[in-house]
Amino acid sequence: MLQAPAATIRSKAGAAASVSSATTRLRQLDREWDQEQALQFGAAVIGFLGAVLSLTVNSTFILLPAFAFATLAQYLVQGWCPPLVLLARVGLRSSSEIDHERYALAASVGEAHEPRLAAAAGGD
Numbered sequence: 001m002l003q004a005p006a007a008t009i010r011s012k013a014g015a016a017a018s019v020s021s022a023t024t025r026l027r028q029l030d031r032e033w034d035q036e037q038a039l040q041f042g043a044a045v046i047g048f049l050g051a052v053l054s055l056t057v058n059s060t061f062i063l064l065p066a067f068a069f070a071t072l073a074q075y076l077v078q079g080w081c082p083p084l085v086l087l088a089r090v091g092l093r094s095s096s097e098i099d100h101e102r103y104a105l106a107a108s109v110g111e112a113h114e115p116r117l118a119a120a121a122g123g124d
Helices: 006-031 035-056 059-078 083-090 095-122
Strands: none
Touching: 006 095, 035 059, 035 083
């Protein structure tokens, strides 16, 4: 009866564990908010609150939605706005940083699967 060497069994178990952890991390990255999403959400909240406060408390609160929309416009035109510095300090990453990690993880998962696919294609 043929038995696989213990080192081969451990390496396959380690590869399966790394694929599992990479898959878990990929799911976390799918749920992670990037700076652009937070900026859009913040602008919507500030715009809504400013509109409500301008109608109920004081008309000068109409400046809040104007500031929020100006910030979004600056981000659209320049790709940058002052709140991005604050969002980065809070710990939010840009979408390109998240995508870079996602692609690196996907590549590592692909490399972990490669030997099994090659062995299956070889007909062993």
